[in-house]
Amino acid sequence: MHPLSSAELLTVWESGLNQGTDQQALRLLLAAMPEKTEADLKAFSIGERDYHLMRLRHQLFGSRFDSVSQCPNCKEQLQWDSDIRELYALGREAYPVQRNPIIQTERWTIRLRPLSHSDINALLQEPDETAKPEQLLRASVLAIKNQEDDTVAFEQLSKTDRNAIVNALQAADPLARVDIDLTCPACDHRWQALFDIASFLWAEINAWALRTLHGIHLLASNYGWTEQDILAMTPTRRQIYLDMVAR
Ligand SMILES: [Zn+2]
Structure with missing residues (x-):
């Protein structure tokens, strides 16, 4: 993964403003994985894309992260932290995703296809909202x-066949859905919170970009340096100057 400089990250952030989450994720990965084409990235399975976004998060801001969830039982706000390496560890063996896993059920041989975000977006365009899980399953089956x-x-698929398909897809694309186990400190209720790396990471980048621009504003006003000069400094050196300005 190509290490993004502050200037590169700011450019990606600006280009992704007012875009949807999928488009923001695509732009981030295009910058961080210059060896891949846009078509390669769009073909990533859901979990495969998120695996790379988690690696990028690790590279940009380190592996620890904290977040806030609300207990669905007693509404207590719960602050929790985790290590993103533990979340993406599952992906090391799974990715690059196996494009067409084949499973054998009692009666049939079924060829599958882990879905990508492009597939999901195409399905979301469909007017019939009620049939979503069925449509996803149908779209994942290439041949029986x-x-x-x-x-x-x-x-003709039985319930057992369908369960086998769901399990095989989960095994092929284990990060397609990342849930975090949480326990409420107030009422001991246990539940799972869905972790969406694409929106989580973009929110962090957004906050970082606004902080960085503010820092550039302060340094440029005080020292007359250009944006380019300031961005070329290491973050450590930039911070030391910012501390001096604040004194
Ligand atoms: Zn609770």
Whole structure:
């Protein structure tokens, strides 16, 4: 992963303002993974994209992170922290994603396809909101064959087949959904909070960018340096000057 300089990160941040989360994630990864094309990145499975975003988060801001959740039982605000390396560790063996895993159920051979964010966005355009899980499952199944190698209709899948498909997709794309186990300190209620790295990381970058621009403003006003000069400094040196200005 290409280490992004402050100037590069600011450029990506500016280009992603007022864009949707998927577009912001795409721009970040395009900058951080210059060896990949836009088409490569769009073909990433859901968990694969998030795996790389978590690695990028580690590189940019370190591995510790904290967040706030509200207990669904008693509404207590709970502050928690975690290590992002523990979250993305599952991805090391899974990615690059296996494009077309094949599973064998009792009656059928089923060829699968872990979905990408582009697939999900295409499905979200569909007018029928009620059939989402069914549509996702359908979109993940490329082919179903019987022992004679004839094509079998999706409707023929039993509940057991469907469960086998869901399990195989989870194994192929383990970071497609990242849940964090939480326990409420007030009422002991346990639940899982969904961790969405794309919006989490973008919020951090947004806060960082505003802080950085404010710092540039202070240093430029005090010393007459250009934005380029200031961004070329290491963050440590920039901070020392900022501390001097604040005194
Ligand atoms: Zn509680």
